[in-house]
Each structure stands twice: as C-alpha cells, then as structure tokens.
Amino acid sequence: MRNPVEVPAVPDHGGSLAGAEQRFPQAPKPWVDLSTGINPHAYPFSPLPATAFSRLPEPEDTARLAALAARAYGVSEPACIACGPGTQILLPLVMRLLQPGRAAVLSPTYAEHARAAALVGHTVGEVGAFEALYDADLAVVVNPNNPDGRVIAREQLLHLARHLSAKGGLLVADEAFMEVGPQEHSVAGDAGREGLVVLRSFGKFYGLAGIRLGFVLADQTRAAWLNAQLGPWAVAGPTVQIASEALADQVWANDMRRRLIKETARLDGLLSRHGLVIAGGTSLFRFVRSLHASALFQHLGAQGILVRPFRFDPYVLRVGLPADDTALSRLEGALMAFDAGAA
Template sequence: MSLLFHGGDLQSASAIYGRKPNDWVDLSTGINQHSYPVPTIDTNAWHQLPYVDPALTKAAGSYYGEHPCLASSGSQSVIQLLPFILHQLGSQKATWIPNVGYQEHRQAWSQQGDVRTYSGLDSQLAAQQIDAALHDNELGHLVIINPNNPTGETFNPQQMRSWAQKLHAIDGFLVVDEAFIDTTMTASLLTEKLADNIVILRSVGKFFGLAGIRLGFTFAAQTVLNSLAREIGPWSVNGPAQKVAIAALNDTLWQTNMRTQLANEAMTQLSLWQHSMTQLGADLAASHELFRSFVMPPDLAQRLHLNAAKNGILLRPVDINSGTSLLRFGNVDLSHSRTLEHCQRWIQQESP
C-alpha cells in the first residue's frame, strides 16, 4: 500500500522519512521540470479582485481552440463538482471509470452513485468493456483519462466521439481528463467542435510546469459551464495566476521548443531506469514525455519506493490489485549533473 496519497507531497514524505522538504529529488509527479519562466507580475494583479481577464479567455482560445470554457483553480474542484452536476443534467445510471488512474475521479463519482470500472492498463480491453456496457445498457456516464496517468494508455479521438454519440442517446456524458495531452495536441478532442455531452478537462500545471498557480480549464456545453460557475462561485482564479497563464498560453515559441526538448529527452529519461527495472522483473507500462511507469509485484514496488525514499528520491507507487503494482518515475532534471548522478547511483545499487 502506498504511503503518499498524492505525488509531490514532500511535507508528508519528510514527516515519514525524516528528511527536509528541500532535500528531495522529487520524481513522484508528472510535472514538467522545465517550468515556464514566470513573467514580472503587475502590482494590480495583487490588489484587484480577480475577475476573469478577457485576455485569459482569448489566450485559452488561441491555445486550446475556440470552445466555450470556464477557468478554475485547477481541475480538482471541477472533478469534485461534475458528478453532482451531470447527474442533475443527465443519466442516473452507473458511471464507468478506469480502474487505474487519477483516483480523485473515483472518489468524486462514488459519492454520487454507482461506479464501475474498466481496464486502465489495456486500452483494447477497455474499449471492449465499454462497448459491452453500452450494448447492455449498463452505462450512464463515461470518464476517460487520456492519456492515462500513470498507465499511459490512450484512446483515439474517433473512438471517443463514437462513444459520446451513443451516450447522447441515453442522456449520458463523456468526461475526458486531458491533463497530460499537451505534448501531443493533435490527440485532443478539442481539435474539433465538441458535442453537447462532452466535457474536457485541461491543466496548465503539467506541461507548463506551473502546478503551483492552480489553474485549469473546463470545455463543455454552456449549460454545464453555467452550472459549474454557480457552484464554484466568483473569483475562482487569482489575479497573478491569470497573468502568468496569459503569457504561457500565448508563448507559441516556448511551447514548440518545449515539446521538441521533451521529445528529445524522452529516450534518455527512459534509459535511466529501463535496464535495471527489467533486470528486477518489472515491465514497462508507459513512456510518456513527462513520466514513465513500470508494472511489477507489489512487494518489489514497495521495496523500491522505500529504498529510493531513504536515498532522498521520491517515487510514486500505485496499487493495481493484490498481485500487481505500478511504479511511476517523473522526469529527472538532466541539466543538473549531481541530481542525475544521485539517481544513477541509487538505481545501480538496486540492480541485481
């Protein structure tokens, strides 16, 4: 069983392992190590009430596409509210979510009704399970994490639009969490006009490396956005966060260069761990530009997690079932030679 509920919780890790929060190599998240350079923030952003700046809406349209959207303080608050809202607007039947993935989805939907799961490790099997549930009239709403964090599984847009069309006939919604899709933007459902029963969640925290500003966008039909806005209330995105996001979303040169850099680093990031993990009996489950995951027995995952923590390296173990766990490795800062050497030294110690 993993000791940390969320990745990046350095305070809890420090309390458990007796290490200062700034004395960790934190590989427990999929947040970009090369964060967007924060611009100087005008003092008005600190003094004025943070109504949504029209420049933020314009920047979001430029980056994500021209769709109705709502800015919020990250995706988390929206994830917690969507089950209540979508049950009010649509089907009362069971919601299907991946059995492995960001668990706040399961937590939120479980409080509103029946939740059932499909495979988060095998997208082909998952598609079969979803199709069967639709055929047997057992599916009310469908939640997809695309790409899945931490398994890396993906679904193609055509498949998801087909499911949305079938769900529409039964008043169901398709919710797609695209927090990690920024490195492959063409795979997003936002490349085309959204059906009225599709809800897309996007995060500024992962690709831009700006998790601390707590900003995300929800794209959906206006009726859904209006309901969300009423529940969230006014001033949900602070002024400084808006100013930083406007700069980041408009900086197409930085975005292009960063996608190239992450793609170029991907094989090096994987090679740091793959040989040793394979020797230890683990299998590669995901190789995303911002993280890689390995499937292994639970006792091995816990041993590696514990030994890494004792060496000041924080990893993210994920329990799948009684016989299988997954260990996720975020990106190492390759430009920091001491950090790189530290990680290499630890994994060499673990190699048989």
C-alpha cells in the same frame, strides 16, 4: 440541519514530501521528487504587477484567459470554456452536470474522478475495458492515461460520446497530459458537441501546479452553468496574469515539447540499463515494471529519491523527469547501489 453526507476519503497521491519525510526520516536532503507528472522546467513568467495581488481580476482579464485557452486547445468558441482554480475543484461540479446514475471510470487511473462522482451521488464502478463504458450514464476516460500513458483514439471517444448522448449520458475526457500526448487523438476541439466534456490542466505541462488552474471545455450551456456555479473571481489575479502569458507563448510550448522528448529518451536509457522495463508513460513521466519494484521504491526513498508506487500492482512504479543533471546523477547512483545490493 441535514446530516452531512459521508465523504469518500481522499486517496494517496504523488508529490507529498511531508509524507516522504515521515516514511524516510533519515533520507539525505534535498529530496529528488520524481513522484509527480509535473514538468520540472516551469514556465519563466514575467514579474507580476502589484495590482495582480492588490485588486480583484477584471472580467475582461478572465475572458481573455478563456480566449487564450480556447486558441491553445483548439476550441472554436471561448464561451465553451469554464475556468476554475484547478481541475480538482472542478471535478464535483462536472460530475453534477448529470443527475446521479451509473458512473464508470476507465481504470486504473487517477483516483479523484471516482471519488468526485461518488461525492455527488453517482454509483461508481471502475472498469478495465473501454467497451464497458457504454453501459454507464457517466463515463470517465483519462487520455493520455495516468499512470500508464494509455491513449484512446479520438474516433472511439466520439463514438462513445454519441452513444451516451443518445440516452442522456455524458463522457468526461480528462486531457490533463494531452499537451505532451498525440494531438490527433485530442477531443478538445470537439467539446461543443452534446455528450462530451473535456478537462484540461494548466499546471502540469507548464510546471506551475501551485498556481491552481484548470479548464472545462463543454457546450456553451454547460460551460455557462459551470461559470455561474464558480461565480466571479474564481481564478486568482496572479494566476490569470501568469497563465495568459504562458498560453500565448507557443514558441516556449513547442520548444518544451522537444526538450521533454529528449530528456525522456535519456531517462529511458538510464532506467533500462538498470533492468526496468518501460511499460508506458508520457514525456512527463515514465511507467516502469520490475519484479523488484517494491524494494526499489524503499531503496530510492532511503536515498532521498521519491517515486510513485501503486496499490493496484506491486510491480510497477511511475518515475517523473529529473529536473537537472544533479538529480539525474543521484538517481543513477541510487540505481547502481540497488543493483549492487541485489547482486
């Protein structure tokens, strides 16, 4: 038996209420969790039939899900789509589409891309300039970016993909937040091109992260390989049912985008009134800057409000959308108390 390879440690992420409980044991309940980029307004799916739980999903059901995803994301052929139980579990498989080489991740960003690339043998570097990706064999760009909302133009991404393809490389574009991003800069519709693989996450926009569903958009050969690696029944029956209904419901999606824009504007107004600089983000999360960010994180946590700090910069926080007026009022009260304490 071979010795197991050393597995890179899983980095901290937002959304851990168990961790928040340990850090702030005296915080009032319930928690207001603003530490993720998950839509607080979940898709209102229909009651599920008992067979969604008692039977394995039929191949036709999964094929229909892929077709609905193709239509939603602007992909010409459903055969260009691989469906998996969350983008997270797909990452190491995607990184295996290329033999181990030099991987570069445009950073700061979601930490799991670098970890997954290292896990399968790539030498990984995090770069701060888009141009530095041209020297890599495998390049990763999150677009819009998490946590700052940075957007790279579609033509820049396609130019990079062509450059990498010419030398046998690959660009992985993670569009987890593109449902609330500028659609003109999505490369999902270009996913059949050589040198380009696109990731799409279902749970964030639809507010259903717990059902675990993600998609890889790629040329048909790569998509077929990924589906073969995943095997039959990679996506659970209840997930297939829920996601198929949601992806077909464009009225809900369009209404939700408008709602999120309004709620983001209201949140921006509140944050700005209390001295926080809106430095970026999307309509699912705001990226704010403050000289007092570390102290504010501690203060909010003690008030039962969880936001996301970052090790790469002690002066920034990511703040998700409050789910309702009660959560917004608690945030406002906590910010007012922080102002008074700092005065």
